[in-house]
Amino acid sequence: MRPRQPAGQPRGERRTPIVLMLAVAVALPFLMPQHFLPGPAWLVPVILGALLVALFTVDPGRIDKRSAQAHYIGIAIVITLIASTGWATAILTRDLVFGQGPITNSAPALMRAGSLVWVGLVITFSFLYWELDLGGPGERAHNERKYPDLAFPEELSPEVRPPNWRPVFVDYLYLGLTNGLAFSPTDVMPLAHWAKLAMGIQSIASLAVIGLVIARAVNIFH
Numbered sequence: 272m273r274p275r276q277p278a279g280q281p282r283g284e285r286r287t288p289i290v291l292m293l294a295v296a297v298a299l300p301f302l303m304p305q306h307f308l309p310g311p312a313w314l315v316p317v318i319l320g321a322l323l324v325a326l327f328t329v330d331p332g333r334i335d336k337r338s339a340q341a342h343y344i345g346i347a348i349v350i351t352l353i354a355s356t357g358w359a360t361a362i363l364t365r366d367l368v369f370g371q372g373p374i375t376n377s378a379p380a381l382m383r384a385g386s387l388v389w390v391g392l393v394i395t396f397s398f399l400y401w402e403l404d405l406g407g408p409g410e411r412a413h414n415e416r417k418y419p420d421l422a423f424p425e426e427l428s429p430e431v432r433p434p435n436w437r438p439v440f441v442d443y444l445y446l447g448l449t450n451g452l453a454f455s456p457t458d459v460m461p462l463a464h465w466a467k468l469a470m471g472i473q474s475i476a477s478l479a480v481i482g483l484v485i486a487r488a489v490n491i492f493h
Contacts, residue, residue, distance in 0.1 A: 283412045284334045286327075288440045293323055296352060296394050303387050304374060307359040315355045322348045334408045341409055345402040352398055356391040360476050363388050367483040378491040385484035389451065389477065396473045397447030401440050403465060411437055420463035421446070427460070451477040 297316040300308050308315070322344055330341045363384060366372035374380040404420045405411050416426065416437055423442060425432035442459075449457040454474040461467040 284408050284439045286334060288444070289334075290323070292394050292397065292440070292444065293319055293348075296355075296391065299387055299391050300355065303359060304372075304380075304384055306372065307362050307384065307388070309355060309358040315351060318351050319348065322351065330409065334412065342402075342407045345398075345407055349395070349398050349402050352391075352395040356388070356395040359388045359391060360480060364479055364483060367487050375487060376491065378488045381484060381488055381491070385480055389480050392473065392476055392480065393444075393447045393451045395447075396450070396469065397440070397444040399469055400446055400466070401443040403469075404438070404443070408440075418462075420461070420466045422460040422462055424458045447473070450474060454478045 297319055300312045300315050305312065326341060326344045326348070329344060362372075366375050374384050400421060401408065405414065405416065419426065421438075423438055425436050425438075446459045449459075450470050450473050454477060456470060461470050
């Protein structure tokens with residue numbers, strides 16, 4: 272049997288990896304071409320910064336509070352990332368398909384913009400998986416991982432799992448990275464319908480960005 276977490280002793284996650292990835296997400300709009308953004312370059316960073324402050328206020332210290340308010344703030348962060356990255360992905364894809372935009376005739380500019388959009392996709396879906404799996408990090412800190420939405424290798428092979436193991440943000444970041452590179456599940460299996468749809472959408476978006484950018488860059492070089 273899986274060991275249960277002792278009552279009254281939730282094991283919340285450290286905030287450092289979350290803050291670091293949000294810092295990267297905040298920096299991306301200032302590095303992207305202006306027409307890849309849904310508004311001024313400062314808009315998304317200001318929204319993410321305000322939401323991060325609100326999250327720290329509602330759930331200070333480790334992430335372990337079972338709070339609907341904290342969960343809704345996390346969902347708002349995910350929605351903000353989806354809106355920003357989705358817009359950039361759509362504009363990049365349109366520019367590449369129709370040969371429009373100022374970057375489509377410059378291989379270095381195209382590779383740089385494509386890389387930034389792809390990094391945004393990885394961060395966005397990492398936060399999506401992290402916030403939705405079994406109700407979010409606050410719930411996971413208190414509950415046993417029974418019938419998870421995402422099955423990690425440590426759950427599929429319990430003999431290699433450390434005692435009281437549970438996934439933290441870095442595990443979801445790795446999932447976002449590998450799914451974006453392989454265009455399919457690698458070692459983490461989606462079990463819930465939302466997880467299957469999310470991983471499928473990420474695979475399609477990542478394939479579109481990488482495939483179109485490489486094809487256009489090769490064409491420019493030739």
